Amino acid sequence: MARNLFPCVIGGEKIFSPDGRTFRDINPADTGEVVAEFPQLSREDAAKAIDAAREAQVKWASTPAPERGRILVKAAQILEDEADELARVLTREEGKTLAESRAEVARAVSIFRFYGVMGYRLRGEFTPSAEPNTHLFTLREPLGVVSIITPWNFPIAIPSWKIAPALISGNAVVFKPASYTPLIGYRIVDALHRAGLPPGVLNFVTGPGSTVGAELINSPKVDAISFTGSLEVGEEIKRAAGGRNIRIQLELGGKNPAVILDDADMDRAVEMVVRGAFGLTGQACTATSRAIVLENVAEEFERKLVERVKRIKVGNGLAEGVEMGPVVGEKEMNKILDYIRVGIDEGAKLVLGGKRLMGPEHSKGYFLEPTIFTDVTPDMRIAQEEIFGPVLAVMRAHSFDEAVELANKIEYGLSASIFTRSLPRAFEFINRVQAGVVKVNKPTTGLEPHVPFGGFKKSSYGMVKEQGEAALDFYTKIKTVYLGY
Ligand code: NDP
Secondary structure, three states: OOOOEOOEEEOOEEEOOOOOOEEEEEOOOOOOOEEEEEEOOOHHHHHHHHHHHHHHHHHHHHOOHHHHHHHHHHHHHHHHHOHHHHHHHHHHHHOOOHHHHHHHHHHHHHHHHHHHHHHHOOOOOEEEOOOOOEEEEEEEEEOOEEEEEOOOOOOOHHHHHHHHHHHHOOOEEEEEOOOOOHHHHHHHHHHHHHOOOOOOOEEEOOOOHHHHHHHHHHOOOOOEEEEEOOHHHHHHHHHHHHHHOOEEEEEOOOOEEEEEOOOOOHHHHHHHHHHHHHHHHHOOOOOEEEEEEEHHHHHHHHHHHHHHHHOOOEOOOOOOOOOEOOOOOHHHHHHHHHHHHHHHHHOOEEEEOOOEOOOOOOOOOOOEOOEEEEOOOOOOHHHHOOOOOOEEEEEEEOOHHHHHHHHHOOOEEOEEEEEOOOHHHHHHHHHHOOOOEEEEOOOOOOOOOOOOEOOEEOOEEOOOOEOOOHHHHHHEEEEEEEEEO
16 A cells, blocks of 8 residues: 555545446646545445434534534644644645645634534524414524535635534535545544544545445435535536425536726735735636726826736645645646737737746646736636636726626626725625625635625625634524414
8 A cells, every 4th residue: 555545535434446446636726646545435334424424423413512512623623733734735735825825724624613602602593483382492503414626726724614514513524525525525534433423424525526425315315415616516516406495505617807997005905916816826716816906196106017027937736935835736737828828819918927837847737827807898718718727818997887887797706806995985886796705905706704704696605705704504403483472
């Protein structure tokens, strides 16, 4: 057995693929490095994980919620104690810089702490009854077995913000990480078991979305599905599970605007747009992919933007001073390069970047130049479609109203920013922009774990938000009790 082969976990047991099949977890900054190997499970193996979850769920649901919370808080401590090493794992398998990985691991720690404490606050509602001698109140009950399917771009934060509220609510979970980033997912599962999570309550299955993932969305034994990823797979989940009367929560893409008004602190606006567009190599669903700038300050903004982006050091995320890591895989890199060609063909002006980096520091990985297009018009594909890479489209508007109209003229509605010193303008933007997250003088990226997160329009599906107390509304069902005495 190779030294870096890791198991799946089903019913508390470490499981390898019965036929020995594995897949490799590769470092995108140095494709010669195999970070880990994981079992390529079959659909039948995934079905066993669902059975194990079903068996463990009843006892878990009857465990007092504060006791469930104690385990989550302990897991948070384990993750915090190992944060430095976890951050290195994250950078090696996903590519983001060490600073970005550290921030993401810290977020996962906060998420487990927050939901751990929520074990004391899984509240229902107590309300006066219109009848005499009657107590009228609500209780929260778990749903049962939840399938959790996550992407590679926030491979510790996203699983954490789904698994923690699912567990604290008394559900059992089958978790499938993205095949690019199974190791950091395994470490969450490992931390929870070391913290005392009973066997079967959280099951970890690896393998292709088309088989392992398919079982998680098609099995009639699953009571809810929480998914973050592409629109295409989101649509497939709706088709597969939409008719089964189960809870479905889908967090899909974004095409997030940053609006720069003429009274903005221009240096701050540039810095925040750069962070939103090129931080995390642009591979964030909340990444800034459109900068919409008022015409009378557009030249200044574009000049300062290009000057700043030219200074971004691209390289291996483990190296000192690197601000932007590689793209996660070859397929993703080629998709981004295709979009750059589309932008040129559509007549946008490529003012910076546009190519793969191939020097001695870069030839072993999937490194791209940070790329800026100006003269982008709203009907262009690079202004409408999610690129999910380090590509920023700059558009000009003649007025505040036109800027808001451009910001809203897309199918997505995840995150949006405005840069201004005017409080009335900021509030008008907050009121009019069609996005689930609005930022003022801040980048479109960056979320706090204790407030709701989710998009409008095509960005999300399911009425209930993720994160914060709002997440508990997805993972529990409400029972109303009329108690006469
Ligand atoms: P995918 O939708 O391809 O994959 C997401 C997850 O779904 C992975 O675990 C994948 O497994 C699994 N999967 C793939 N096919 C199926 C299937 N047929 N049935 C069940 N599960 C399946 O997206 P990416 O991981 O490539 O992520 C990039 C996309 O995700 C971007 O478009 C981005 O917009 C979106 N995204 C949205 C976020 C949000 O919060 N709104 C956050 C992050 C990303 P496997 O890896 O094995 O293929």
